[in-house]
Amino acid sequence: MLEICGRKIKNATKEYCRLGPPGYPLPCILAAGKEEGKTILITAQIHSGEYAGTPAVIRCAKEIDPQKAKGNILFFPCVNVTGFFQNSNAYVPEDHGNLNGNYPGNADSVSGRIAQFFVQEIFPHIDFVMDLHSGGNAEALTPCLFYPENTEEESLSIAKVLTIPYLIPSKSVRGESGYAGNVAGIPSLLLERGYANYCKEEWISEYQKDIFLCLHALGIYSYEEMEHKEKVILRKMIYQTAEEDGLWFPEITEGARVRKGDLLGRTEDFYGNLLQEYKAVEDGIVMYYTCGLRAAKGHSLVAYGLSESMEVV
Numbered sequence: 001m002l003e004i005c006g007r008k009i010k011n012a013t014k015e016y017c018r019l020g021p022p023g024y025p026l027p028c029i030l031a032a033g034k035e036e037g038k039t040i041l042i043t044a045q046i047h048s049g050e051y052a053g054t055p056a057v058i059r060c061a062k063e064i065d066p067q068k069a070k071g072n073i074l075f076f077p078c079v080n081v082t083g084f085f086q087n088s089n090a091y092v093p094e095d096h097g098n099l100n101g102n103y104p105g106n107a108d109s110v111s112g113r114i115a116q117f118f119v120q121e122i123f124p125h126i127d128f129v130m131d132l133h134s135g136g137n138a139e140a141l142t143p144c145l146f147y148p149e150n151t152e153e154e155s156l157s158i159a160k161v162l163t164i165p166y167l168i169p170s171k172s173v174r175g176e177s178g179y180a181g182n183v184a185g186i187p188s189l190l191l192e193r194g195y196a197n198y199c200k201e202e203w204i205s206e207y208q209k210d211i212f213l214c215l216h217a218l219g220i221y222s223y224e225e226m227e228h229k230e231k232v233i234l235r236k237m238i239y240q241t242a243e244e245d246g247l248w249f250p251e252i253t254e255g256a257r258v259r260k261g262d263l264l265g266r267t268e269d270f271y272g273n274l275l276q277e278y279k280a281v282e283d284g285i286v287m288y289y290t291c292g293l294r295a296a297k298g299h300s301l302v303a304y305g306l307s308e309s310m311e312v313v
């Protein structure tokens, strides 16, 4: 029996419903396994416009047979649902709140109440959190994931069995996954795949596979297609931001290897004059970069992991 938010879901059943803070009902699918086991929370689109995770979660929820499950699965296919329909860029449109930066939330805003709902109503039941992202509307990326340093051992043990090759430690305490892993002590992973508001089938199916691999590794659901591929931990990242407003012309692609001194991109003003050249400060590999034209002061341009910090696991 899964008891959550006043609902009781009998063993070996699945319920399609809505749960959330008052006035903000979120679509969710609750699956209670036939046998007792771990409980996992799987979320997508806490950042609206990061699409690939949403159909992956929906399809997995549909496919799961609770008769064959051991433990419980809470699927939330679209957390920032108003942002999704209003086409806001990642944030909750009612208050411009960032659900990957406002935890543990508060009662004063819609985004604060969503975060608070997860912390207070959901996290106490949860053994593992899997949060699916993509690059934003102008951010191309190569598949990578972030794991919280405070729950490194348990989080990494799951990360190692997924399809994503690059693993990045995170100290974040203000996002859903970061708060879960670094504050609440719940192992978690924040996955990144796809970008630019695309929702390609290949990304959806890779995310479906990651969900099933994760469920298998947690002992919740058996999955036959286990395979172990080499993973690389990037212990040191460089997050290059724009030093001033300008137009951005990148010279890199996602996954590209760069050498110290290589040009990452340049900015120009509206008259075509060069403003800045941004160069790699060390050898590394590009995880994500801004692929659009806008370089606003302080915003991310490129994130790359340093070659010297790579650890193959």
Ligand SMILES: [Zn+2]
Pocket (backbone or CB within 6 Å): 047, 050, 100, 133, 134
């Ligand atoms: Zn995101």
